[in-house]
Amino acid sequence: MSNISRRQLLTQVTLVGGGLSLQNMVIPNAVAADMNNKFNNKPLSDHDKKYLLRAIALSEKGDYPYGALLRFEDGEIIEAWNTVLSSGDPTRHAEMTLFSKIFTQDLDWIKDRGKLKTATLYISAEPCTMCAGGIFWVGIGRVVHGASVTAVDDIYKEIYPDTAFSQLPVSVMAALHEVGVDVNGPYLNDKSAEVVRRRVKSAFDDNNPFEK
Numbered sequence: 001m002s003n004i005s006r007r008q009l010l011t012q013v014t015l016v017g018g019g020l021s022l023q024n025m026v027i028p029n030a031v032a033a034d035m036n037n038k039f040n041n042k043p044l045s046d047h048d049k050k051y052l053l054r055a056i057a058l059s060e061k062g063d064y065p066y067g068a069l070l071r072f073e074d075g076e077i078i079e080a081w082n083t084v085l086s087s088g089d090p091t092r093h094a095e096m097t098l099f100s101k102i103f104t105q106d107l108d109w110i111k112d113r114g115k116l117k118t119a120t121l122y123i124s125a126e127p128c129t130m131c132a133g134g135i136f137w138v139g140i141g142r143v144v145h146g147a148s149v150t151a152v153d154d155i156y157k158e159i160y161p162d163t164a165f166s167q168l169p170v171s172v173m174a175a176l177h178e179v180g181v182d183v184n185g186p187y188l189n190d191k192s193a194e195v196v197r198r199r200v201k202s203a204f205d206d207n208n209p210f211e212k
């Protein structure tokens with residue numbers, strides 16, 4: 001199923017709770033393309049490439065193949081990776097693990113808002129909806145990410161043809177862009193996707209949690 005047909009499929013789905021229509025959360029293709037043009041056409045700088053490659057390297061350490069790195073303006077770096085299996089907690093994506101880590105260290109969310117706003121989050125692949133929400137609530141000012149959520153989902157389906165969705169199929173990067181986050185990606189698609197493709201099978205073996 002192509003990304004476009006998935007998008008069209010989602011427009012048919014309605015969430016009954018609170019009368020909220022998922023259609024409102026799905027960005028029409030033309031609008032998405034216009035938004036993507038605003039933040040996806042910048043070449044990847046050597047500086048960003050260095051840290052995105054590090055985030056991709058961190059994805060090798062994750063229970064599932066995802067890694068994240070937060071770099072503050074002063075050069076301080078905090079790293080994390082997916083710990084979903086070892087923690088038994090499905091919310092322990094690399095980004096959420098990273099956020100928990102920075103706030104259990106010496107960072108104060110209220111006092112350090114400025115520091116967070118000028119930080120850059122490097123992620124081995126495009127964040128899921130949960131982690132994009134985390135980026136918004138934490139107040140990270142800038143994101144640089146690897147392969148898109150739809151590219152990642154396609155890899156899962158390639159390895160496990162019976163997969164329903166391994167990712168929520170809606171990119172919320174355009175929404176983050178709209179609220180002022182400097183979004184950059186997808187970059188280094190081949191390198192980012194290669195780790196996912198290589199490690200998904202060994203991480204799940206015959207126990208695909210996203211089976212239809």
Ligand SMILES: [Zn+2]
Nearest residue numbers: 093127128131
């Ligand atoms: Zn996530």
